[in-house]
Amino acid sequence: MSIRSIPKRFLSLVCLFLFAGNLLVRGQQDIKVLITSPQGYSERFKKEFSSSHLIPVSIPMIETxxxxxxxxxxxxxxxxxxxxxxxxxxxxxxxxxxxxxxxxxxxxxxxxxxxxxxxxxxxxxxxxxxxxxxxxxxxxxxxxxxxxxxxxxxxxxxxxxxxxxxxxxxxxxxxxxxxxxxxxxxxxxxxxxxxxxxxxPVADEKIKTAADLIISGKVNCVAFTSGTEIEGLLRGFPDKLLPPNVVVACFGPYTAGYAKKIGIKVDLVAKNFSSFTGFIQAIKEYYEREGYKR
Missing domain, CATH: 3.40.50.10090 (Rossmann fold)
Structure with missing residues (x-):
């Protein structure tokens, strides 16, 4: 049977089914967020993820x-x-x-x-x-x-x-x-x-681990809370640029401003940067706008 002999209404239903299935798969995809803040902050940050479908992956890029x-x-x-x-x-x-x-x-x-x-x-x-x-x-x-x-x-x-x-x-x-x-x-x-x-910056091995996760697409988003974290992570990228596939989230306008100043693409900025709750909310809203709904 040639494709021309299939009724157009049936073809339309198939396309609609495939499109809806793609949205469903996309909507159910786990969103992994790389946390780069130092140990004390990252522990507090991770706790805030319990109320969301986002999955934190904590690898501090700096130590204090x-x-x-x-x-x-x-x-x-x-x-x-x-x-x-x-x-x-x-x-x-x-x-x-x-x-x-x-x-x-x-x-x-x-x-x-x-x-x-x-x-x-x-x-x-x-x-x-x-x-x-x-x-x-x-x-x-x-x-x-x-x-x-x-x-x-x-x-x-x-x-x-x-x-x-x-x-x-x-x-x-x-x-x-x-x-x-x-x-x-x-x-x-x-x-x-x-x-x-x-x-x-933390040891080179930890920076390489974080860089490999980003390059391989095993994390979807990197969440920066300071410019120093950005500088630390960039030590894992010889060209000092992050791959275009990773979403870059910044905790407020000052971290975002520094990222842009050194040539990093910023996808979202938390407007409420008085607590990590506001940051996670901004990341959730970004993915909801992009169609990743749970």
């Missing part, structure tokens, strides 16, 4: 460590009362402060004289570790959000702030911290950069 020798932190604690504000760039910075505070028990009685600043959910961690509350409540959960809120405080000019940030090794430092420090200086604060911990 608190060295035994931290001359900046020793100098900070020796002169702590000279500062008006202490700003933490991350949970690791808070952890470093807590570790150092255990070595200087008398410092505890001076903490009430200081004003502390942390980003988004890190404020809860700051209270848990240091028993201090956020002095300000930025509308935007970002370093620049902190700076812009500080700019609104009466008499902020000429006050002093110690900013606890990482020393970045073996990869290029993204512009988030330098821009934060520049903005603080712009509003008139006396700024001291304190290296509170070290950020560096």
């Amino acid at each position: 460590v608190i060295p035994d020798e931290l001359p900046d932190m020793d100098k900070l604690f020796a002169n702590l009362t000279q500062y008006d504000y202490i700003a933490f760039s991350s949970r690791k910075a808070i952890e470093s402060f807590a570790v150092k505070m255990a070595q200087y028990p008398d410092i505890q009685k001076h903490l009430h004289k200081l004003k502390f600043c942390a980003i988004g959910k890190d404020a809860e961690y700051m209270y848990e570790k240091l028993h201090v509350s956020n002095a300000i409540h930025p509308e935007e959960a970002s370093p620049i959000g902190i700076a812009n809120k500080l700019a609104e405080q009466p008499g902020i000019t000429k006050q002093s702030i110690a900013v606890l940030v990482p020393r970045v090794e073996k990869v290029k430092e993204p512009d988030v911290v330098p821009n934060f420090l520049a903005r603080l200086q712009e509003i008139g604060l006396k700024v001291t950069r304190i290296h509170a911990y070290t950020t560096r």
Whole structure:
């Protein structure tokens, strides 16, 4: 029987069936998301996936460590009362402060004289570790959000702030911290950069494992929460570009801005970047728009 002898209505039904079947298979496909954030953040991030059909694959691209020798932190604690504000760039910075505070028990009685600043959910961690509350409540959960809120405080000019940030090794430092420090200086604060911990890429074997998963298509999406993670992952790609088949998701406009700046295609950006819940929601909505419905 030639195809011409088959009724057109029957052919239409077959095509419709095949199209619907393709959508069904596509809709039931598991979406695997590569998490590249450092260990502490990735553990929190993974827990948020339990309420979605997305499957997390966690391979941190950077590690954050608190060295035994931290001359900046020793100098900070020796002169702590000279500062008006202490700003933490991350949970690791808070952890470093807590570790150092255990070595200087008398410092505890001076903490009430200081004003502390942390980003988004890190404020809860700051209270848990240091028993201090956020002095300000930025509308935007970002370093620049902190700076812009500080700019609104009466008499902020000429006050002093110690900013606890990482020393970045073996990869290029993204512009988030330098821009934060520049903005603080712009509003008139006396700024001291304190290296509170070290950020560096993980071992080459782990980077290669992540790169192989992307190249082979075994993960559908890579979720970046910082520019340093991007730099770490790109060590696994000689041309410093990701394959076009992988969806690139960024946790807010600053990570996305850095990705675009260095030539990485960005497919989606979380508008709510105050918590990982907003990030996962943005990824879910992206795939729902693309037809991957569960």
